[in-house]
Amino acid sequence: AFGRKRRVYEVKRDGSVALRKYVDCTFVTDERIVDGFYYAAAIRYLHGLLADPWQLDRPPEIVNRDQL
Secondary structure (H helix, E strand, O other): OEEEEEEEEEEOOOOOEEEEEEEEEOOOOOOOOOOHHHHHHHHHHHHHHHHOHHHHHOOOOOOOOOOO
16 A cells, blocks of 8 residues: 655755655555565565666566467
8 A cells, every 4th residue: 555645854964954755655465375485575576676666667688478
């Protein structure tokens, strides 16, 4: 679930104040369907995407087509 957009004034390392924009994101998981290892791998992958969202603009290196 995504929350409402919010703005927060934060103090940077150099002492200046900056206005930052945030959207809260909440995950609800059910361990009855998938084990913890799968969740850990999925969250690790999501973390990498959030750290570098520009990688979503690059085409994939390999495209695996379904066999009919």
